[in-house]
Amino acid sequence: MDNKPNPNRMRISPWLIYGVIFLIFASIFVSGGGSNFKDPARTTSSKFNTYLEHGDVAKVIIYNKAEAEVFLNPASLTKPEHKDVPKKDLFNRVNAGPHYVFDIGNDEIFQKKMEDAVTQGKLKEFSFQQKSNWSDFINIFSIVIIFGLWIYIMRKMSSGGAGGGGQIFNIGKSKARLFDEKTDIKTTFKDVAGLEGAKEEIQEIVEFLKNPEKYTSIGGKIPKGALLVGPPGTGKTLLAKAVAGEAKVPFFSLSGSDFVEMFVGVGASRVRDLFKQAKEKAPAIIFIDEIDAVGRARGKNNFSGGNDERENTLNQLLTEMDGFGSNSNVIVLAATNRADVLDKALMRAGRFDRQIFVDLPDIRERKEIFEVHLAPLKKVEELDTDFLAKQTPGFSGADIANVCNEAALIAARKDKKAVDKQDFLDAVDRIVGGLEKKNKIVTPDEKKAIAIHEAGHATVSWMLEHAAPLVKVTIVPRGQSLGAAWYLPEERLIVRPDQMLDEMCATMGGRAAEKVTFDRISTGALSDLEKVTKQARAMVTIYGLNDKIGNVTYYDSTGQNEYNFSKPYSEETAELIDKEISALIESQYQRAIQILEENKDKLNQLADILIEKEVIFKDDLEAIFGKRTFDSNLQEEKDL
Incomplete structure (x- = not known):
């Protein structure tokens, strides 16, 4: 099933075909082939003589000396004897004739009769003509056109089209695209930066x-499948493309949603057709992106009924991957962001033998990814990729690609010839915080409150050992936030309670600064409250870091807990959890107030500088507070 397009093939727009068909039918209609009148009524020569005597006939045309067509006067159409003759058509056109037709018999006698009628004034004119078969040809041509149009539509419906089976007669065919490794796929493992562990398993x-x-020579079996699991943008699909470029075998690629249709049985049919094609071209690779579209756990949705099309598709996929049939030399790769919702039967050994976790890149891998995406850019020579990697903690490969592209756009907007360090910093700010809104109207009182809020974050984080060091603070509205502070948090593999408490205290520093300075608080701390509440709830209910709750976790790593309508703890425990979360947050809030009370003058001094400059950096804090005694390295944003 090679869907490779032919670049030399002339493509004709369907609208051009429809336009030609319309013009043909319009010309037929105008020429008379599309008349809405009935055929002329057949009459006899005796009745014709009566019409002629009464002066009803205006014109007679004799065709082939055998048949006469009679045209009546317009005034005669109203007479009772002509009541069966149509007067007007659907378009309100008057019926100009012919109105009757009859056989004339002897043409010489009839001609003499017509000459006498003209002489006597009973007939205006008559003529002899040779009748062609043009009308018959028009009718035959119309039938041919309609038949050809029907064949064209049926062929378009039955052809695979660009979807490879998306039309009505191929609806049960697989929509997988077969890639040609020689022309279609140019990506190799060299193009995949970072992901060393994942690349090693994929290369195997x-x-x-x-x-x-x-x-196989020592008795080993080739794995049936491998599941790529990880957050969005980490490079799962890119790894699959690299496999297609490196394997030099047929590579079938499709999405999990390609199996889903409104028709019953279509998904299962497409699965069968997909594996049939793969077996014919074995050894081959099948790649199913976003497999959770069809691979969700069965029986969890009680409202779907017994004939769930998605479950039927999944059942067929399970059978094809490890059933009675043999699928030797066909390996299935799949990618998903939600491995926790996949059916257990799909995850077992024998179907997906390997789960390859594609995690967010660390600082070393981010540097490699930057180097890949910086290659096509015109950049300054002294650009430090280590610095860029440090400035983007938590960024995925897709995020880094977006940063590089955004930096190039910013440089071009400033009419620069090369992308420099500041362009990348502006790009990170643009992506993390949103677009600057310098024209947003902010009153002096609001500006003062925002400055105090952001200065509070900066002051508390500067005074705490485990809080992230500040990079810069701004009160320029950006995105939905009125101000923002950027930090360089340390990338940790494990987090201890004192580190989490320091982060919570720094987060509450904004509201605490408002309380210390104005003795009142505002709604500006919404995002801070949301973040600190999540952290406190995680400490109590997930990580078991609370003394009263103890070493208990209510976290379900399988993700099946979301289908339950009841909590995994009692009402008394729920009440205790709420009290402990509130106590944690309030304790850090009071701690932040105490720190700010001790440094109130410095807080106001920092806020004044922020109001004046709108943006302050680490150097400004060092000038006020002195050098920070704690050493940290990595970046996070606190939004107002």
Whole structure:
């Protein structure tokens, strides 16, 4: 099933075809082939003589000396004897004739009769003509056109089209695209930066297909499938593209949603057709992106009924991956962000033998990813990729690609010839915080409150050991926030309670500064409250870091807990959890107030500088507070 397009093939717009068909039918209609009148009524020569005597006939045309067509006077159409003759058509056009037709018999006698009628004034004119078969040809041509149009529509419906089976007669066919490794896929493992562990396992799968004897000769079996799991944008689909470019075997690619249709049985039929094609071209690879569209756990939705089309598709997929049929040398790769919702039968060994976790890149991997995306950009020579990697903690590969592109756009907007360090910092700010809104109307009182809020964040974080060091603070509205503070948090593999408490205290520093300075608070701390509440709830209910709750977690790593309508703890425990969360937050709030009370003059001094400059950096804090005694390295944003 090679869907490779032919670039030399002339493409004709369907609208052009429809326009030509319309013009043909319009010309037929105008020429008379589309008349809305009935055929002329057949009459006899005796009745014709009566019409002629009464002066009803205006014109007679004799065709082939055998048949006469009679045209009546317009005034005669109203007579009772002509009541069956149509007067007007659907378009309100008057019926100009012919109104009657009859056989004339002897043409010489009839001609003499017509000459006498003209002489006597009973007839205006008559003529002899040769009748062609043009009207018959028009009718035949119309039928041919209609038949051809029907064949064209049916062929378009039955053709695979660009979807490879998306039309009505191919609805049960697989929509997978077969990639040609020689022309379609240019991505290789060299283009995939970072992800060393994932690449190693994926490369081994490619080696299985290239040299299966190396593994089967000692009794090993080739894995049936591998599942790529990880957050969005980490490079799962990119890894699959690299497999397609490296494997040199047929590579079928499709999305999990391609199996889903409104028709019953279509999904299962497409699964069967997909594996049938893969077996015919084995060794081959099947890649199913976003497999959770069809691979969700069965039986969890009680409202779907017994004939769930998605479940039927999943059942067929399970059978094809590990059923009675043999799928030798066909490996299934799949990618998902939600491995926790997948059916357990799909995850077992024998179907997806390997789960490859594609995590967010660390600082070293981010540097490699930056180097890949910086290659096509015109940049300054002294650009420090280590610095860029440090400025983007928590960024995925897709985010880093977006940063590079945004930096290039910013540089071009400023008419620069090369992208420099400041462009990348502006790009990070643009992506994390949103677009600057310098024209937003902010009153002096509001500006003062925002400055105090952001200065509070900066002051508390500067005074705490485990809080992230400040990079910059701004009170320029950006996105939905009225101000923002950027920090450089340390990337930790494990987090201890004192570190989490320091972060919560720094987060509450904004509201605490408002309380200390104005003795009143505002709604500006919404995002801070949301963040600190999540942290406190995680400490109490997930990580078991609360003394009263104890070493208990209510976190379900399988994700199945979301289908339950009851909490996994009693009402008394729920009440205790709420009290402990509130106590944690309030304790850090009071701690932040105490720190700010001790440094109130410095807080106001920092806020004044912020009001004046609108943006302050680490150097401004060092000038006020002195050098920070704690050493930290990494970036997070606190929004107002």
